Amino acid sequence: MIGKWKNNMRQWLTNQMELPADVVADLPRITMIGHIHIYIENHRGLLLFTDRELRLLLKNGQLLVKGEAFSIKTILPEEILLEGKISQVLYLEE
Amino acid sequence: MKNEWVYRMSGNLRIRIVGKGLERLLNDFTRRGIYVWNVRREDESSLTCYMFLRDIRHVRAAMRKSGCKLYVLERRGVPFWLKASWKNSGIVVGLVAFMCIVFLLSNMIWRIEITGANPAVEHTVRQQLKKIGVERGALQFVIPSPETIQRTLINNMDTVTWIGVEWRGTTLYCQVVEKKQPTQTKSNTPQHLVAKKKAVITYMFVEQGQAVVEVNDHVVPGQLLVSGFIGKEGQTEIVPARGQILGETWYKSTVVVPMKTTFYMLTGKKRETHYVRFWSWKIPFFWNHKEQFSQFEKQVDERTFRFLTWTLPIRYEKVVWREKEVAVREYSYEQAKAVAKQIARDQLKRQLPADAIIQGEKVLHEARENGKVKVEMHYQVIENIATPQPIIQGD
Numbered sequence: 179m180i181g182k183w184k185n186n187m188r189q190w191l192t193n194q195m196e197l198p199a200d201v202v203a204d205l206p207r208i209t210m211i212g213h214i215h216i217y218i219e220n221h222r223g224l225l226l227f228t229d230r231e232l233r234l235l236l237k238n239g240q241l242l243v244k245g246e247a248f249s250i251k252t253i254l255p256e257e258i259l260l261e262g263k264i265s266q267v268l269y270l271e272e
Numbered sequence: 273m274k275n276e277w278v279y280r281m282s283g284n285l286r287i288r289i290v291g292k293g294l295e296r297l298l299n300d301f302t303r304r305g306i307y308v309w310n311v312r313r314e315d316e317s318s319l320t321c322y323m324f325l326r327d328i329r330h331v332r333a334a335m336r337k338s339g340c341k342l343y344v345l346e347r348r349g350v351p352f353w354l355k356a357s358w359k360n361s362g363i364v365v366g367l368v369a370f371m372c373i374v375f376l377l378s379n380m381i382w383r384i385e386i387t388g389a390n391p392a393v394e395h396t397v398r399q400q401l402k403k404i405g406v407e408r409g410a411l412q413f414v415i416p417s418p419e420t421i422q423r424t425l426i427n428n429m430d431t432v433t434w435i436g437v438e439w440r441g442t443t444l445y446c447q448v449v450e451k452k453q454p455t456q457t458k459s460n461t462p463q464h465l466v467a468k469k470k471a472v473i474t475y476m477f478v479e480q481g482q483a484v485v486e487v488n489d490h491v492v493p494g495q496l497l498v499s500g501f502i503g504k505e506g507q508t509e510i511v512p513a514r515g516q517i518l519g520e521t522w523y524k525s526t527v528v529v530p531m532k533t534t535f536y537m538l539t540g541k542k543r544e545t546h547y548v549r550f551w552s553w554k555i556p557f558f559w560n561h562k563e564q565f566s567q568f569e570k571q572v573d574e575r576t577f578r579f580l581t582w583t584l585p586i587r588y589e590k591v592v593w594r595e596k597e598v599a600v601r602e603y604s605y606e607q608a609k610a611v612a613k614q615i616a617r618d619q620l621k622r623q624l625p626a627d628a629i630i631q632g633e634k635v636l637h638e639a640r641e642n643g644k645v646k647v648e649m650h651y652q653v654i655e656n657i658a659t660p661q662p663i664i665q666g667d
Contacts, residue, residue: 224295229313250311250321255302 206236213264216243219257232260242268283325283351290318291340300334325351378578379412382442389448393431397446400428406444413575413588418444441581462510462663465498467491471519471657481513491519491657500663510663517658520631523620523651527612529603530644537599538569542592549574549587565595608645609638616649628655 188203198207209217218234218241225240226233227250232243248262289297294317301308311321323331325347335342357364384401386394401407404424406415416424422437425446429435436447465481473489481498485491498513545559573590576583603611613633620630630653637648 223299227295227298227311227313227319248313250298250309252309253298253302253311254307 240270283349286346288343386446463660465658467495468659471521475518478515519657527616529612536596541595547589568593612647
Protein backbone atom coordinates (compact mmCIF):
# COMPACT_ATOMS: atom_id res chain seq x y z
CA MET A 179 0.00 0.00 0.00
CA ILE A 180 2.69 2.43 1.06
CA GLY A 181 5.01 1.13 -1.70
CA LYS A 182 2.43 1.79 -4.32
CA TRP A 183 1.80 5.23 -2.95
CA LYS A 184 5.53 5.92 -3.02
CA ASN A 185 5.74 4.87 -6.65
CA ASN A 186 2.85 7.08 -7.57
CA MET A 187 4.49 9.93 -5.75
CA ARG A 188 7.67 9.40 -7.72
CA GLN A 189 5.82 9.24 -11.00
CA TRP A 190 4.08 12.44 -10.18
CA LEU A 191 7.35 14.15 -9.23
CA THR A 192 9.00 13.08 -12.44
CA ASN A 193 6.16 14.38 -14.49
CA GLN A 194 5.66 17.58 -12.62
CA MET A 195 9.24 18.68 -12.08
CA GLU A 196 10.66 17.31 -15.29
CA LEU A 197 13.35 15.45 -13.39
CA PRO A 198 15.16 12.59 -15.07
CA ALA A 199 13.48 9.30 -14.24
CA ASP A 200 16.69 7.53 -13.23
CA VAL A 201 17.42 10.07 -10.53
CA VAL A 202 14.01 9.98 -8.98
CA ALA A 203 12.91 6.41 -9.54
CA ASP A 204 16.24 4.62 -9.03
CA LEU A 205 16.10 3.12 -12.51
CA PRO A 206 19.12 2.10 -14.54
CA ARG A 207 20.42 4.61 -17.06
CA ILE A 208 21.65 2.92 -20.16
CA THR A 209 23.78 4.69 -22.72
CA MET A 210 24.66 2.97 -25.96
CA ILE A 211 27.12 4.12 -28.54
CA GLY A 212 26.05 2.40 -31.72
CA HIS A 213 26.31 -1.29 -31.08
CA ILE A 214 29.86 -1.26 -29.80
CA HIS A 215 29.54 0.27 -26.33
CA ILE A 216 26.94 0.02 -23.65
CA TYR A 217 27.19 1.97 -20.44
CA ILE A 218 24.86 1.00 -17.61
CA GLU A 219 24.51 3.00 -14.43
CA ASN A 220 22.61 2.03 -11.34
CA HIS A 221 22.93 -1.72 -11.57
CA ARG A 222 22.95 -3.95 -8.56
CA GLY A 223 25.65 -6.42 -9.44
CA LEU A 224 26.93 -8.83 -12.02
CA LEU A 225 25.04 -12.09 -12.45
CA LEU A 226 26.60 -13.60 -15.53
CA PHE A 227 29.36 -12.62 -17.85
CA THR A 228 30.53 -14.53 -20.89
CA ASP A 229 31.81 -13.28 -24.22
CA ARG A 230 28.28 -13.51 -25.69
CA GLU A 231 26.12 -12.52 -22.76
CA LEU A 232 25.96 -10.14 -19.82
CA ARG A 233 23.35 -10.38 -17.12
CA LEU A 234 23.00 -7.63 -14.55
CA LEU A 235 20.88 -7.40 -11.47
CA LEU A 236 18.69 -4.32 -11.27
CA LYS A 237 16.48 -2.97 -8.56
CA ASN A 238 13.52 -4.50 -10.27
CA GLY A 239 14.44 -7.47 -12.37
CA GLN A 240 17.43 -8.06 -14.56
CA LEU A 241 19.04 -6.68 -17.68
CA LEU A 242 20.29 -9.04 -20.31
CA VAL A 243 22.71 -7.92 -23.01
CA LYS A 244 23.48 -10.27 -25.86
CA GLY A 245 26.07 -10.03 -28.59
CA GLU A 246 29.60 -11.11 -29.42
CA ALA A 247 33.15 -10.55 -28.22
CA PHE A 248 32.23 -8.91 -24.95
CA SER A 249 34.75 -7.41 -22.64
CA ILE A 250 34.13 -5.32 -19.55
CA LYS A 251 36.03 -2.09 -19.96
CA THR A 252 35.17 -0.78 -16.52
CA ILE A 253 33.27 -2.20 -13.61
CA LEU A 254 32.37 -0.17 -10.54
CA PRO A 255 29.79 -0.93 -7.82
CA GLU A 256 27.02 0.84 -9.73
CA GLU A 257 28.44 1.33 -13.20
CA ILE A 258 29.59 -0.94 -15.95
CA LEU A 259 30.97 -0.24 -19.39
CA LEU A 260 30.74 -3.11 -21.82
CA GLU A 261 32.46 -3.29 -25.16
CA GLY A 262 31.72 -5.68 -27.97
CA LYS A 263 29.23 -6.26 -30.73
CA ILE A 264 25.84 -5.80 -29.06
CA SER A 265 22.82 -7.28 -30.72
CA GLN A 266 20.11 -7.29 -28.05
CA VAL A 267 19.29 -5.55 -24.78
CA LEU A 268 16.50 -7.24 -22.86
CA TYR A 269 14.63 -6.49 -19.65
CA LEU A 270 13.64 -9.44 -17.58
CA GLU A 271 10.88 -8.65 -15.09
CA GLU A 272 10.84 -10.62 -11.93
CA MET B 273 37.94 8.76 -14.89
CA LYS B 274 41.55 7.87 -15.29
CA ASN B 275 42.96 7.75 -18.74
CA GLU B 276 45.11 5.16 -20.39
CA TRP B 277 48.27 7.01 -19.59
CA VAL B 278 47.74 6.66 -15.85
CA TYR B 279 47.28 2.93 -16.27
CA ARG B 280 50.49 2.70 -18.19
CA MET B 281 52.51 4.61 -15.69
CA SER B 282 51.43 2.94 -12.49
CA GLY B 283 52.23 -0.68 -12.07
CA ASN B 284 49.55 -2.97 -13.36
CA LEU B 285 49.08 -6.64 -13.93
CA ARG B 286 47.34 -8.78 -16.45
CA ILE B 287 45.87 -11.68 -14.56
CA ARG B 288 43.90 -14.82 -15.20
CA ILE B 289 41.39 -16.02 -12.65
CA VAL B 290 40.32 -19.65 -12.77
CA GLY B 291 37.50 -21.14 -10.75
CA LYS B 292 33.80 -21.07 -10.19
CA GLY B 293 31.63 -18.08 -9.41
CA LEU B 294 33.71 -15.56 -11.26
CA GLU B 295 30.84 -13.08 -11.48
CA ARG B 296 30.48 -13.23 -7.71
CA LEU B 297 34.20 -12.55 -7.42
CA LEU B 298 33.95 -9.52 -9.73
CA ASN B 299 31.09 -8.13 -7.62
CA ASP B 300 33.23 -8.69 -4.57
CA PHE B 301 36.11 -6.79 -6.22
CA THR B 302 33.92 -3.78 -6.94
CA ARG B 303 32.63 -3.77 -3.40
CA ARG B 304 36.16 -3.80 -2.03
CA GLY B 305 37.08 -0.93 -4.33
CA ILE B 306 39.39 -2.99 -6.49
CA TYR B 307 39.46 -1.52 -9.93
CA VAL B 308 39.67 -4.00 -12.82
CA TRP B 309 39.41 -3.35 -16.55
CA ASN B 310 39.38 -5.12 -19.88
CA VAL B 311 37.68 -8.14 -18.38
CA ARG B 312 37.37 -10.91 -20.92
CA ARG B 313 35.82 -14.30 -20.49
CA GLU B 314 38.02 -17.05 -21.80
CA ASP B 315 35.85 -20.05 -21.14
CA GLU B 316 33.43 -21.44 -18.58
CA SER B 317 35.80 -21.24 -15.67
CA SER B 318 38.39 -18.57 -16.45
CA LEU B 319 38.67 -14.91 -17.29
CA THR B 320 41.46 -12.44 -17.83
CA CYS B 321 41.57 -8.85 -16.75
CA TYR B 322 43.91 -6.05 -15.74
CA MET B 323 44.37 -4.71 -12.24
CA PHE B 324 46.60 -2.30 -10.38
CA LEU B 325 49.62 -3.56 -8.56
CA ARG B 326 48.68 -1.55 -5.48
CA ASP B 327 45.40 -3.50 -5.11
CA ILE B 328 47.15 -6.84 -4.90
CA ARG B 329 46.65 -7.22 -1.12
CA HIS B 330 42.91 -6.66 -1.35
CA VAL B 331 42.73 -9.05 -4.28
CA ARG B 332 44.46 -11.75 -2.25
CA ALA B 333 41.92 -11.33 0.52
CA ALA B 334 39.05 -11.61 -1.97
CA MET B 335 40.60 -14.63 -3.66
CA ARG B 336 40.99 -16.52 -0.41
CA LYS B 337 37.27 -16.41 0.22
CA SER B 338 36.24 -17.32 -3.31
CA GLY B 339 38.33 -20.43 -3.78
CA CYS B 340 39.45 -19.31 -7.23
CA LYS B 341 43.04 -19.28 -8.40
CA LEU B 342 44.91 -16.27 -9.73
CA TYR B 343 47.72 -16.34 -12.27
CA VAL B 344 49.74 -13.34 -13.23
CA LEU B 345 50.23 -13.22 -16.99
CA GLU B 346 51.99 -9.95 -17.52
CA ARG B 347 53.56 -7.20 -15.48
CA ARG B 348 53.45 -3.71 -16.88
CA GLY B 349 54.10 -0.11 -15.86
CA VAL B 350 56.92 1.97 -14.49
CA PRO B 351 57.69 -0.02 -11.31
CA PHE B 352 58.25 -3.20 -13.30
CA TRP B 353 60.05 -1.32 -15.99
CA LEU B 354 62.39 0.17 -13.38
CA LYS B 355 63.04 -3.23 -11.96
CA ALA B 356 63.85 -4.59 -15.39
CA SER B 357 66.04 -1.67 -16.28
CA TRP B 358 67.91 -2.10 -13.02
CA LYS B 359 68.77 -5.57 -14.21
CA ASN B 360 69.89 -4.18 -17.56
CA SER B 361 71.54 -1.15 -16.04
CA GLY B 362 74.98 -2.58 -16.63
CA ILE B 363 74.62 -2.09 -20.34
CA VAL B 364 73.22 1.40 -19.93
CA VAL B 365 75.93 2.41 -17.50
CA GLY B 366 78.54 0.96 -19.80
CA LEU B 367 77.13 2.81 -22.77
CA VAL B 368 76.96 6.11 -20.93
CA ALA B 369 80.46 5.63 -19.60
CA PHE B 370 81.70 4.83 -23.07
CA MET B 371 80.12 7.97 -24.49
CA CYS B 372 81.62 10.03 -21.67
CA ILE B 373 85.07 8.59 -22.29
CA VAL B 374 84.85 9.17 -26.02
CA PHE B 375 83.64 12.70 -25.34
CA LEU B 376 86.51 13.39 -22.96
CA LEU B 377 89.08 11.87 -25.28
CA SER B 378 87.69 13.90 -28.17
CA ASN B 379 88.30 17.06 -26.21
CA MET B 380 91.84 16.29 -25.18
CA ILE B 381 95.10 17.47 -26.57
CA TRP B 382 96.77 14.59 -28.28
CA ARG B 383 99.56 16.33 -30.05
CA ILE B 384 101.41 19.58 -29.84
CA GLU B 385 102.98 20.36 -33.15
CA ILE B 386 105.67 22.99 -33.14
CA THR B 387 107.00 24.18 -36.44
CA GLY B 388 109.63 26.70 -37.36
CA ALA B 389 111.73 26.27 -34.26
CA ASN B 390 115.04 24.60 -33.66
CA PRO B 391 115.09 21.79 -31.07
CA ALA B 392 116.23 24.04 -28.23
CA VAL B 393 113.53 26.62 -28.81
CA GLU B 394 110.98 23.89 -29.32
CA HIS B 395 111.91 22.48 -25.97
CA THR B 396 111.42 25.81 -24.24
CA VAL B 397 108.12 26.31 -26.01
CA ARG B 398 106.97 22.93 -24.73
CA GLN B 399 108.06 23.80 -21.24
CA GLN B 400 106.30 27.12 -21.35
CA LEU B 401 103.15 25.38 -22.56
CA LYS B 402 103.43 22.87 -19.76
CA LYS B 403 103.70 25.66 -17.25
CA ILE B 404 100.29 26.98 -18.26
CA GLY B 405 98.83 23.50 -18.27
CA VAL B 406 98.96 22.80 -21.96
CA GLU B 407 100.31 19.33 -22.47
CA ARG B 408 99.24 16.03 -23.88
CA GLY B 409 96.17 14.77 -22.08
CA ALA B 410 94.94 18.18 -20.95
CA LEU B 411 91.29 18.88 -21.56
CA GLN B 412 90.60 21.59 -24.05
CA PHE B 413 87.98 23.33 -21.99
CA VAL B 414 90.26 23.64 -19.01
CA ILE B 415 93.21 25.24 -20.72
CA PRO B 416 93.23 28.88 -21.83
CA SER B 417 92.15 29.95 -25.27
CA PRO B 418 94.66 29.94 -28.15
CA GLU B 419 94.85 33.72 -28.07
CA THR B 420 95.81 33.66 -24.41
CA ILE B 421 98.36 30.91 -24.98
CA GLN B 422 99.81 32.90 -27.82
CA ARG B 423 100.09 36.05 -25.77
CA THR B 424 101.62 34.25 -22.81
CA LEU B 425 104.19 32.51 -24.97
CA ILE B 426 105.22 35.63 -26.80
CA ASN B 427 105.54 37.57 -23.56
CA ASN B 428 107.47 34.87 -21.74
CA MET B 429 109.96 33.95 -24.41
CA ASP B 430 112.63 36.32 -25.60
CA THR B 431 114.05 34.02 -28.24
CA VAL B 432 110.97 34.18 -30.41
CA THR B 433 109.49 37.04 -32.33
CA TRP B 434 106.05 35.62 -32.79
CA ILE B 435 104.13 32.43 -32.12
CA GLY B 436 100.89 31.50 -33.82
CA VAL B 437 98.73 29.10 -31.87
CA GLU B 438 95.87 27.29 -33.50
CA TRP B 439 93.56 24.42 -32.69
CA ARG B 440 92.90 21.81 -35.26
CA GLY B 441 90.99 18.86 -33.88
CA THR B 442 92.97 17.37 -31.06
CA THR B 443 96.22 18.91 -32.18
CA LEU B 444 97.61 22.24 -31.09
CA TYR B 445 99.72 23.82 -33.77
CA CYS B 446 102.32 26.32 -32.76
CA GLN B 447 104.10 28.17 -35.45
CA VAL B 448 107.22 29.80 -34.15
CA VAL B 449 109.12 32.63 -35.73
CA GLU B 450 112.50 32.75 -34.12
CA LYS B 451 114.46 35.85 -33.46
CA LYS B 452 117.54 36.09 -35.57
CA GLN B 453 120.16 36.10 -32.87
CA PRO B 454 123.32 37.82 -33.99
CA THR B 455 126.07 35.34 -34.24
CA GLN B 456 128.68 36.23 -31.72
CA THR B 457 131.60 34.68 -33.43
CA LYS B 458 135.03 36.08 -33.28
CA SER B 459 135.91 36.78 -36.82
CA ASN B 460 139.30 35.73 -37.88
CA THR B 461 139.23 37.45 -41.18
CA PRO B 462 141.36 40.56 -41.42
CA GLN B 463 139.44 43.67 -40.48
CA HIS B 464 139.69 47.26 -39.40
CA LEU B 465 137.57 48.93 -36.78
CA VAL B 466 135.85 52.08 -37.98
CA ALA B 467 133.55 54.57 -36.33
CA LYS B 468 129.85 54.17 -36.94
CA LYS B 469 128.84 57.53 -35.52
CA LYS B 470 130.05 60.99 -34.99
CA ALA B 471 131.65 60.92 -31.53
CA VAL B 472 134.38 61.97 -29.19
CA ILE B 473 136.38 59.00 -28.00
CA THR B 474 136.39 58.58 -24.25
CA TYR B 475 137.90 55.16 -23.78
CA MET B 476 139.94 52.79 -25.86
CA PHE B 477 140.87 49.21 -25.34
CA VAL B 478 142.57 47.60 -28.27
CA GLU B 479 142.91 43.87 -28.17
CA GLN B 480 144.55 43.49 -31.47
CA GLY B 481 145.53 45.94 -34.14
CA GLN B 482 147.07 49.35 -34.37
CA ALA B 483 145.16 52.25 -32.86
CA VAL B 484 145.12 55.27 -35.12
CA VAL B 485 143.09 57.60 -32.94
CA GLU B 486 143.41 58.67 -29.35
CA VAL B 487 141.11 59.45 -26.46
CA ASN B 488 139.41 62.85 -26.89
CA ASP B 489 139.73 62.65 -30.66
CA HIS B 490 136.71 63.65 -32.62
CA VAL B 491 135.74 61.08 -35.18
CA VAL B 492 133.24 61.02 -38.01
CA PRO B 493 131.33 57.99 -39.32
CA GLY B 494 133.51 55.66 -41.34
CA GLN B 495 136.74 56.98 -39.86
CA LEU B 496 139.41 54.38 -39.18
CA LEU B 497 139.87 53.74 -35.47
CA VAL B 498 141.98 50.64 -35.23
CA SER B 499 143.95 49.44 -38.17
CA GLY B 500 144.37 45.83 -39.08
CA PHE B 501 147.86 46.43 -40.36
CA ILE B 502 150.49 46.01 -37.70
CA GLY B 503 154.24 46.07 -37.67
CA LYS B 504 156.80 48.32 -39.10
CA GLU B 505 156.53 49.73 -42.51
CA GLY B 506 157.68 47.33 -45.09
CA GLN B 507 156.98 44.26 -42.99
CA THR B 508 153.36 44.71 -42.06
CA GLU B 509 151.08 41.95 -41.04
CA ILE B 510 147.34 41.90 -41.52
CA VAL B 511 145.30 40.96 -38.46
CA PRO B 512 141.65 41.14 -37.46
CA ALA B 513 141.49 44.31 -35.38
CA ARG B 514 139.52 43.89 -32.20
CA GLY B 515 138.77 46.12 -29.30
CA GLN B 516 136.35 48.31 -27.51
CA ILE B 517 136.17 51.93 -28.44
CA LEU B 518 133.76 53.97 -26.38
CA GLY B 519 132.78 57.37 -27.56
CA GLU B 520 130.52 60.15 -26.46
CA THR B 521 127.68 60.56 -28.88
CA TRP B 522 124.79 63.00 -28.98
CA TYR B 523 121.15 62.56 -29.46
CA LYS B 524 118.35 65.03 -29.80
CA SER B 525 114.72 64.29 -29.30
CA THR B 526 111.50 66.23 -29.14
CA VAL B 527 108.53 65.09 -27.10
CA VAL B 528 105.10 66.65 -26.97
CA VAL B 529 102.90 65.91 -23.97
CA PRO B 530 99.32 67.16 -23.78
CA MET B 531 98.56 68.68 -20.41
CA LYS B 532 95.04 67.33 -20.35
CA THR B 533 94.29 63.82 -21.53
CA THR B 534 91.01 62.00 -21.63
CA PHE B 535 91.09 58.25 -21.64
CA TYR B 536 89.09 55.25 -20.54
CA MET B 537 89.96 53.38 -17.46
CA LEU B 538 88.64 50.03 -16.30
CA THR B 539 87.16 50.30 -12.85
CA GLY B 540 87.67 46.64 -12.03
CA LYS B 541 83.96 46.01 -11.75
CA LYS B 542 82.67 43.36 -14.07
CA ARG B 543 79.64 41.27 -14.68
CA GLU B 544 79.62 37.90 -16.31
CA THR B 545 77.05 35.80 -18.03
CA HIS B 546 77.60 32.20 -18.89
CA TYR B 547 75.63 30.87 -21.80
CA VAL B 548 74.99 27.49 -23.27
CA ARG B 549 74.46 27.76 -26.97
CA PHE B 550 72.41 25.29 -28.90
CA TRP B 551 72.77 26.16 -32.54
CA SER B 552 71.79 29.79 -32.48
CA TRP B 553 69.86 29.79 -29.23
CA LYS B 554 71.65 31.31 -26.34
CA ILE B 555 70.52 30.21 -22.93
CA PRO B 556 72.07 31.95 -19.97
CA PHE B 557 72.53 29.62 -17.05
CA PHE B 558 74.59 31.66 -14.67
CA TRP B 559 74.96 35.37 -14.29
CA ASN B 560 75.73 37.98 -11.71
CA HIS B 561 73.98 41.04 -13.03
CA LYS B 562 73.98 43.42 -10.21
CA GLU B 563 74.17 46.58 -12.21
CA GLN B 564 74.21 47.77 -15.75
CA PHE B 565 77.28 49.62 -16.85
CA SER B 566 76.88 52.64 -19.02
CA GLN B 567 80.30 52.19 -20.52
CA PHE B 568 81.99 48.86 -20.81
CA GLU B 569 84.38 46.62 -22.63
CA LYS B 570 82.81 43.39 -23.81
CA GLN B 571 84.79 40.21 -23.96
CA VAL B 572 83.46 36.96 -25.36
CA ASP B 573 85.06 33.62 -24.68
CA GLU B 574 83.57 30.76 -26.63
CA ARG B 575 84.30 27.10 -26.15
CA THR B 576 83.23 24.34 -28.47
CA PHE B 577 82.90 20.69 -27.66
CA ARG B 578 83.86 17.91 -29.95
CA PHE B 579 82.69 14.37 -30.28
CA LEU B 580 85.01 12.24 -32.35
CA THR B 581 85.43 14.32 -35.49
CA TRP B 582 82.31 16.40 -35.11
CA THR B 583 82.00 19.70 -33.40
CA LEU B 584 78.89 19.58 -31.30
CA PRO B 585 76.31 22.29 -31.85
CA ILE B 586 76.39 22.86 -28.11
CA ARG B 587 78.79 25.56 -27.09
CA TYR B 588 79.72 27.30 -23.96
CA GLU B 589 80.05 31.01 -24.06
CA LYS B 590 81.22 33.40 -21.41
CA VAL B 591 80.59 37.08 -21.85
CA VAL B 592 82.31 39.49 -19.54
CA TRP B 593 81.42 43.12 -19.38
CA ARG B 594 84.04 45.24 -17.73
CA GLU B 595 83.02 48.64 -16.61
CA LYS B 596 85.11 51.51 -17.80
CA GLU B 597 84.97 55.14 -16.98
CA VAL B 598 86.30 58.28 -18.43
CA ALA B 599 89.32 59.53 -16.61
CA VAL B 600 90.81 62.93 -17.16
CA ARG B 601 94.43 63.37 -16.40
CA GLU B 602 95.71 66.86 -15.96
CA TYR B 603 99.31 67.77 -15.58
CA SER B 604 100.68 70.97 -14.31
CA TYR B 605 103.41 72.53 -16.41
CA GLU B 606 106.14 71.06 -14.23
CA GLN B 607 104.58 67.61 -14.21
CA ALA B 608 104.14 67.61 -17.97
CA LYS B 609 107.74 68.55 -18.38
CA ALA B 610 108.87 65.72 -16.12
CA VAL B 611 106.70 63.26 -18.02
CA ALA B 612 108.04 64.47 -21.34
CA LYS B 613 111.60 64.01 -20.09
CA GLN B 614 110.82 60.54 -18.91
CA ILE B 615 109.25 59.63 -22.25
CA ALA B 616 112.21 61.00 -24.15
CA ARG B 617 114.60 59.04 -21.98
CA ASP B 618 112.63 55.82 -22.42
CA GLN B 619 112.48 56.30 -26.14
CA LEU B 620 116.20 56.82 -26.31
CA LYS B 621 116.94 53.80 -24.16
CA ARG B 622 114.89 51.63 -26.44
CA GLN B 623 116.88 52.82 -29.37
CA LEU B 624 120.32 52.36 -27.82
CA PRO B 625 122.18 49.10 -27.33
CA ALA B 626 121.94 47.65 -23.86
CA ASP B 627 125.47 48.55 -22.82
CA ALA B 628 125.17 52.23 -23.66
CA ILE B 629 125.12 54.71 -20.79
CA ILE B 630 123.26 57.97 -20.82
CA GLN B 631 125.72 60.34 -19.30
CA GLY B 632 123.96 63.64 -19.36
CA GLU B 633 120.83 65.30 -20.48
CA LYS B 634 119.97 68.89 -21.19
CA VAL B 635 116.79 70.66 -21.99
CA LEU B 636 117.39 72.60 -25.15
CA HIS B 637 114.04 74.14 -25.49
CA GLU B 638 110.68 73.98 -23.77
CA ALA B 639 107.46 75.57 -24.86
CA ARG B 640 103.82 75.57 -24.03
CA GLU B 641 101.44 75.75 -26.93
CA ASN B 642 97.75 74.80 -27.40
CA GLY B 643 97.58 73.04 -24.05
CA LYS B 644 100.60 70.94 -24.85
CA VAL B 645 104.12 70.98 -23.53
CA LYS B 646 106.86 70.55 -26.07
CA VAL B 647 110.27 69.64 -24.78
CA GLU B 648 113.41 69.30 -26.82
CA MET B 649 116.13 67.29 -25.18
CA HIS B 650 119.76 66.72 -25.80
CA TYR B 651 121.57 63.64 -24.51
CA GLN B 652 125.15 62.70 -24.13
CA VAL B 653 125.64 58.97 -24.42
CA ILE B 654 128.65 56.77 -23.97
CA GLU B 655 128.51 53.81 -26.31
CA ASN B 656 130.60 51.51 -28.36
CA ILE B 657 131.21 53.23 -31.64
CA ALA B 658 133.49 50.67 -33.26
CA THR B 659 132.22 48.51 -36.06
CA PRO B 660 134.31 46.03 -38.01
CA GLN B 661 135.21 46.64 -41.60
CA PRO B 662 136.78 43.75 -43.46
CA ILE B 663 140.04 44.35 -45.24
CA ILE B 664 139.66 43.34 -48.82
CA GLN B 665 143.04 42.56 -50.15
CA GLY B 666 143.70 43.62 -53.62
CA ASP B 667 146.33 42.32 -55.98
